[in-house]
Amino acid sequence: MTTPKKRLVGELVRRELRQRYLGSLSGGAWALLQPLAQLAIYGYVFGRIFSARLPQQEFGELAFLAFLAIGLWPWNAFAESLSRACTTITDNAGLLGKVAIPRFLLVLAPVAAAFMLQVAGFAAVLLVLYLGGWFEPRWQALLTLPLFVLLALFTLGLAWLFSALTVFVRDIAHGLPQALLLMFFLTPVLYPRSLVPETLLPLADANPLALFVGLFRQSVLGVGSYGPGDWLLAVVLTLASLAAGYLVFQRLAPHFEDFQ
Amino acid sequence: MSTVLVSAQGIGKHYPLVSRRDARMRALGRLLFTRRAPDGVDVLKPLDLEIRRGESFGIVGENGAGKSTLLKLVTGVLTPSVGSIQVNGSIGALLELGAGFHPEFSGRDNLRMAAALAGLDARAVGDWLPQIIEFADIGQYIDEPIKHYSSGMVVRLGFAVVAALKPDLLITDEVLAVGDESFQKKCIAWIEEYLAGGGTLMLVSHGMYHVQKLCRQALWLRQGEVAARGDVFEVTQAYLAYHERRQRQQDDSTAAQSDSPYRIVHYSIDGAEDCQHIVLDERRHIDIDVEMEARDNKAPVLLFGIAHGNGLPIYGVSSDMDQVRPLALSAHRYRFRFELDLGALLPGEYLLKLHPMDSQGLRLFATHEVAVVIRGETREMGAVRLPHQWRE
Numbered sequence: 051m052t053t054p055k056k057r058l059v060g061e062l063v064r065r066e067l068r069q070r071y072l073g074s075l076s077g078g079a080w081a082l083l084q085p086l087a088q089l090a091i092y093g094y095v096f097g098r099i100f101s102a103r104l105p106q107q108e109f110g111e112l113a114f115l116a117f118l119a120i121g122l123w124p125w126n127a128f129a130e131s132l133s134r135a136c137t138t139i140t141d142n143a144g145l146l147g148k149v150a151i152p153r154f155l156l157v158l159a160p161v162a163a164a165f166m167l168q169v170a171g172f173a174a175v176l177l178v179l180y181l182g183g184w185f186e187p188r189w190q191a192l193l194t195l196p197l198f199v200l201l202a203l204f205t206l207g208l209a210w211l212f213s214a215l216t217v218f219v220r221d222i223a224h225g226l227p228q229a230l231l232l233m234f235f236l237t238p239v240l241y242p243r244s245l246v247p248e249t250l251l252p253l254a255d256a257n258p259l260a261l262f263v264g265l266f267r268q269s270v271l272g273v274g275s276y277g278p279g280d281w282l283l284a285v286v287l288t289l290a291s292l293a294a295g296y297l298v299f300q301r302l303a304p305h306f307e308d309f310q
Numbered sequence: 311m312s313t314v315l316v317s318a319q320g321i322g323k324h325y326p327l328v329s330r331r332d333a334r335m336r337a338l339g340r341l342l343f344t345r346r347a348p349d350g351v352d353v354l355k356p357l358d359l360e361i362r363r364g365e366s367f368g369i370v371g372e373n374g375a376g377k378s379t380l381l382k383l384v385t386g387v388l389t390p391s392v393g394s395i396q397v398n399g400s401i402g403a404l405l406e407l408g409a410g411f412h413p414e415f416s417g418r419d420n421l422r423m424a425a426a427l428a429g430l431d432a433r434a435v436g437d438w439l440p441q442i443i444e445f446a447d448i449g450q451y452i453d454e455p456i457k458h459y460s461s462g463m464v465v466r467l468g469f470a471v472v473a474a475l476k477p478d479l480l481i482t483d484e485v486l487a488v489g490d491e492s493f494q495k496k497c498i499a500w501i502e503e504y505l506a507g508g509g510t511l512m513l514v515s516h517g518m519y520h521v522q523k524l525c526r527q528a529l530w531l532r533q534g535e536v537a538a539r540g541d542v543f544e545v546t547q548a549y550l551a552y553h554e555r556r557q558r559q560q561d562d563s564t565a566a567q568s569d570s571p572y573r574i575v576h577y578s579i580d581g582a583e584d585c586q587h588i589v590l591d592e593r594r595h596i597d598i599d600v601e602m603e604a605r606d607n608k609a610p611v612l613l614f615g616i617a618h619g620n621g622l623p624i625y626g627v628s629s630d631m632d633q634v635r636p637l638a639l640s641a642h643r644y645r646f647r648f649e650l651d652l653g654a655l656l657p658g659e660y661l662l663k664l665h666p667m668d669s670q671g672l673r674l675f676a677t678h679e680v681a682v683v684i685r686g687e688t689r690e691m692g693a694v695r696l697p698h699q700w701r702e
Contacts, residue, residue, distance in 0.1 A: 053429075054426075054429030054430075057426045057429065057430070057431055058426045058427060058429070060426070061422060061423055061425075061426035062426075064422075065412070065415065065419070065423060068415070068419070069414065069415075144410065144412075145410040145412065146387070146410075147382075147387060147405070147410075148387065148403070148405045148410035149387070149403070149410040149427055150385050150386030150387050150401070150403075151427060215338070218334050218335070218337065218338040219334060219335060219338065298342065301341065301342060302338075302341055302342070304389035305326075305337075305341055305389070307382075307387060307388050307389070308325055308326050308328075308350075308388075309326070309328060309334060309337070
């Protein structure tokens with residue numbers, strides 16, 4: 051990307067971040083308060099009320115809270131990016147109708163902002179989990195950084211796709227949050243893959259997010275049996291998502307204004 | 311640096327029809343899987359356009375004629391449905407009274423964004439800011455969200471941003487109509503300076519005065535088609551004449567003018583029959599010839615006056631005040647001829663009004679208006695030059 055484009059993306063991301071905390075007293079502090087509050091709630095509900103336990107022969111003494119948290123934050127980054135990005139073009143109709151701006155850059159901002167916030171939250175949560183003795187740090191946990199990059203790019207491809215389609219079919223803006231909620235329960239975030247009934251396993255494995263969540267857990271917690279082939283698959287899925295999203299977006303972008 | 315700034319070949323635009331619910335889906339399918347454009351209505355028929363550096367180009371036409379669409383195509387906000395367009399240079403555009411500001415953010419934040427859109431870094435905004443705040447006359451409001459601004463403030467800020475960017479091509483769409491008088495003057499002064507410095511302008515306005523003052527060339531769009539293009543005075547006069555014709559057709563069909571006992575049959579100014587618009591440069595004398603009908607066979611009275619373009623009356627007098635009687639052509643046809651010296655008027659836009667009156671000069675029967683543009687440059691203020699003398 052050229053320097054002016056970088057500046058523009060930087061400014062768009064900055065604006066996206068500001069927009070979320072605009073007018074709030076503590077400003078950016080919410081970025082850390084929110085995930086910690088969320089962690090406390092999950093700890094209370096699943097640890098105290100449900101007393102959730104993981105199957106022992108597979109996970110040993112691993113705390114359910116750590117298992118949940120490591121899967122939940124990547125999912126949050128994905129779902130939040132997508133639902134925000136999906137209405138980017140329609141939300142910015144005022145700007146797009148007056149300024150000739152490369153439209154595909156506009157979709158970058160909500161994805162980048164959501165990932166920045168969720169990664170920061172993820173780091174805070176890891177620290178708390180470590181201080182609380184819920185998980186042991188391992189060097190492989192550093193793999194979460196490239197994983198987050200992959201997941202962000204994978205999400206960006208879908209964000210391009212859905213933001214372009216939403217201009218034409220507004221129903222997507224209403225349907226997507228519901229679809230994401232359904233997908234949340236179909237993805238092994240709240241439960242391990244081993245609890246999925248055998249007949250439904252092919253369906254569960256066809257879900258790209260299950261793969262990403264599994265890779266995150268393996269990196270941080272050392273659970274699961276993913277190999278280099280799965281990493282390669284994640285890269286292929288990311289490239290496919292980027293290519294499909296970009297193609298559809300660039301094909302439809304010249305006509306956005308006619309349907310806004 | 312290329313001399314051709316904008317070059318468009320056969321650009322046209324049609325908008326798809328999206329009122330029916332399935333139309334959007336069908337259009338989406340077509341765009342994704344075929345090369346055909348969706349069905350739609352033409353808002354701009356294919357036209358060629360070439361704008362060179364240093365040109366100033368006015369676009370006139372009625373509402374819905376395609377003026378804004380053309381500007382949007384040049385700006386790149388819209389993609390042409392047919393044809394192609396090349397722009398070699400930076401564009402600063404104020405389309406539909408805004409610069410794409412976000413209402414929730416402060417003026418300062420929006421300026422940062424505008425700078426980023428123009429490819430400048432955030433530090434440049436710091437250098438800009440005092441200059442922009444001063445030009446927009448916006449003071450401490452710069453840190454308030456745009457949604458709390460008055461519409462005039464938004465336009466002022468938008469114009470200030472564009473002015474600070476000094477684009478190769480300035481595109482404005484009816485911007486001058488919103489600001490108050492003093493800001494309009496400031497804008498016009500800025501645009502004049504910008505043009506004198508080699509800037510290029512595309513202007514859409516319903517105010518012929520602005521078009522004539524700022525542009526040297528004009529394009530008249532009528533229902534998406536080019537009705538005329540060329541020298542600004544020829545095009546704007548043709549456009550105004552077209553309006554007068556339409557107005558008169560409406561008048562003729564609604565008000566039965568011939569019912570009034572006194573009326574102006576026809577008039578001419580400097581020999582031009584029933585002209586609606588005159589432009590004066592050096593010469594400030596006009597000859598007016600009015601033929602009137604009086605059905606009661608009594609010599610009628612003619613009242614004429616001059617008003618400023620904003621409606622303020624400047625001078626008026628009637629033939630009976632001057633104790634002048636018309637020449638009787640027949641029992642009910644009369645003719646007034648007079649010479650009018652407009653030398654005292656400062657450059658600007660004025661209205662010459664002619665009214666037929668009854669023989670006592672008591673009742674006024676109709677109004678005929680002639681737009682008068684006085685060209686020239688002066689730093690004097692007001693509408694008329696009063697005789698004065700500075701003493702030693």
